[in-house]
Amino acid sequence: MQLMPQPFMAVPVTDRVYWVGALDWHIADFHGYRTERGTTYNAFLVLADKVTLIDTVKRPFLDEMLYRISSVIDPSKIEVIVSNHSEMDHSGSLIETAKAVNASKVYASANGVKALDAHFHHALDVEAVPNAGSVSLGTMTLQCFETKMIHWPDSMVSFLHEEKILFSQDAFGMHLATSNLFADENDRHVMQWEAGKYYANIVMPYSAIVATTLEALAGLKLPIATIAPDHGPIWRTPDDIAWILGLYAKFVAQKPTRKVVIVHDTMWGSTDLMARAVADGVRAAGVKVQEIPMHGAHRSNVATEVLDAGALIVGSPTMNSTIYPAMADVLTYLKGLKRKNLMGAVFGSFGWGANSIKELTDYMTAMGVELVAGPVKVNYVPTRDDLLQCSALGKAVAEELKKRC
Ligand code: FEO
Numbered sequence: 188m189q190l191m192p193q194p195f196m197a198v199p200v201t202d203r204v205y206w207v208g209a210l211d212w213h214i215a216d217f218h219g220y221r222t223e224r225g226t227t228y229n230a231f232l233v234l235a236d237k238v239t240l241i242d243t244v245k246r247p248f249l250d251e252m253l254y255r256i257s258s259v260i261d262p263s264k265i266e267v268i269v270s271n272h273s274e275m276d277h278s279g280s281l282i283e284t285a286k287a288v289n290a291s292k293v294y295a296s297a298n299g300v301k302a303l304d305a306h307f308h309h310a311l312d313v314e315a316v317p318n319a320g321s322v323s324l325g326t327m328t329l330q331c332f333e334t335k336m337i338h339w340p341d342s343m344v345s346f347l348h349e350e351k352i353l354f355s356q357d358a359f360g361m362h363l364a365t366s367n368l369f370a371d372e373n374d375r376h377v378m379q380w381e382a383g384k385y386y387a388n389i390v391m392p393y394s395a396i397v398a399t400t401l402e403a404l405a406g407l408k409l410p411i412a413t414i415a416p417d418h419g420p421i422w423r424t425p426d427d428i429a430w431i432l433g434l435y436a437k438f439v440a441q442k443p444t445r446k447v448v449i450v451h452d453t454m455w456g457s458t459d460l461m462a463r464a465v466a467d468g469v470r471a472a473g474v475k476v477q478e479i480p481m482h483g484a485h486r487s488n489v490a491t492e493v494l495d496a497g498a499l500i501v502g503s504p505t506m507n508s509t510i511y512p513a514m515a516d517v518l519t520y521l522k523g524l525k526r527k528n529l530m531g532a533v534f535g536s537f538g539w540g541a542n543s544i545k546e547l548t549d550y551m552t553a554m555g556v557e558l559v560a561g562p563v564k565v566n567y568v569p570t571r572d573d574l575l576q577c578s579a580l581g582k583a584v585a586e587e588l589k590k591r592c
Contacts, residue, residue: 190261195254197232198368200413200421201350203327205232207240207255209248212364217276219520220388220487224381225364228276229417231354232256232265233347236325239267240288241345241354242417246279253287262288269322269329270295270313271356273302273341277417282311294322296333299341316343332407334358334400336393344404351412358397359431360416361385370420370427378420380491382431385418386438387494388487392525398439441527443497443592445474447584450489451502452481452511457536457568458504464574465500465534465563468581474588476581481513486520493521497588498530499556500581501547505537510546518550529554530591532561532584534577536569559587 197205208229214222228244230252238260244252256262265288270278273295281303285293295303297315304313316322318333327349334342338357345354361381367373390397414422414431422428447469453459462478469476477492493499501518503510510518533547541564551558560583565573 190258193254193258195251196258197255200231200352200415200423203234204347204350204352205234205255205259206230206368206415206421207232207252207259209244209251210364210366211245211248217362220362220384221485222362224362224377226362227364227418229415229419229421231415232259233324233327233329234260235327237266237323238264239269239324239329240265240284240290241269242271242277242356243268243280243284245276246283249280249283252280252284256288265289266291267322267324268293269331269345270299270303271343271345271354272339272417273299273306274339275306277356278303278306282307285311294331296331296341296343298333298335299343302339302341318343332404334404336396337400338389338393346409346411351410353409353411353414355414356417357389358416359414359422359435360418361420363419365420368421370422370431371424373420375430379434381419382434383438383494384487384491386435387490387524387526391438391490391494392523394439394441394525394527401435401439438494443528443530443588444495445588445592446496447474447476447498447500447581447588448479448489448492448496449476449500449502450479450481450514450517452504452513454504454506454511454536457565458502458534460569460574461534461536461563461565461577462502464569464577465502465581468578468583469585470581471578472582472585472589474585481511481517486517489517490521490524493526493529496529497592498584499551500532500534500584501551502534503543503547504535505540505543508540508542510535510543514547518547518554522550522554525555527555529556530559530584530587531556532558532580534561534563534580536565536567538567560584
């Protein structure tokens with residue numbers, strides 16, 4: 188059949204596998220995570236005997252994906268769809284795609300079948316693939332492995348043996364819209380930040396199970412030549428694959444480093460002045476410090492900075508008998524992300540009730556942060572002695588950190 192010119196083209200990953208996803212340059216918020224660089228919804232077309240689509244795209248990008256598929260093959264030739272992950276950024280267009288391409292089989296993990304049924308109310312017949320089970324595509328074989336909690340309980344990855352491609356869904360991905368679809372075409376500094384941001388904000392709470400899963404996958408010794416995640420660049424060189432696997436090993440370990448993150452907000456500048464003195468104490472002890480005033484900062488960038496930190500110090504004035512709203516926001520968020528192995532301290536200013544110190548302490552305790560100095564609290568405006576106490580607080584945390592890493 189003569190293929191018609193299409194407004195969106197597929198991009199070859201290998202001779203028999205094509206990227207047919209979509210670029211979303213405009214998304215700024217991904218369930219509470221600020222995506223300043225947009226994102227990609229990667230989907231892949233496998234030209235096996237049974238033509239197969241691996242994952243789909245977020246619902247508004249359905250047409251773009253279908254155009255890309257049409258640039259390679261008549262979409263009605265797709266017989267199989269594999270849904271590696273049920274979250275709607277990947278499965279939002281699954282029903283429409285299945286109808287548009289007339290697929291005879293849709294596969295997901297056992298938990299994926301339940302999740303898709305719950306989302307689509309049984310509108311689609313989905314068959315479960317057992318863990319490590321295979322789907323025959325005729326000339327090729329796709330083997331599926333459950334990767335529960337990377338990022339949902341339904342998640343699985345699929346390995347296409349003949350092309351040595353691991354379709355890794357959320358794992359090893361990042362929110363990054365880029366016309367350069369391969370990792371070797373992108374700036375590593377940008378990818379390091381975005382991969383870390385993705386891990387910190389999406390995967391970090393499940394680090395223990397991620398560690399076990401990645402170890403089990405590594406034990407299979409699959410001859411992986413390409414890792415194709417559902418978001419961000421595709422890893423196709425041995426150097427890039429080793430690099431992202433190495434980064435994940437660090438993310439999972441959550442080992443403290445000599446870096447202190449100071450997060451605070453301020454009303455009339457007193458807590459800000461205290462934060463600057465705390466930071467100076469850290470710096471004077473020879474430890475890296477990242478100050479983040481919450482005025483204008485976003486919780487997801489704080490989480491990214493905390494990912495490789497060794498200590499977290501938080502400060503807030505008391506307002507209306509509680510902490511500043513931006514501090515409650517970021518601490519609630521960080522509590523859910525469950526970063527392990529942190530030490531820290533708290534500080535704050537107050538007028539007629541120093542409740543912020545107790546609330547900050549409660550948050551830090553609930554987060555499992557070991558408080559190793561302080562707290563420092565200041566009535567209204569810090570004196571020189573108060574600021575010396577703040578500087579000493581920063582120095583004490585930094586010195587303790589140096590003893591441990
Ligand atoms: Fe990219 Fe968990 O969805």
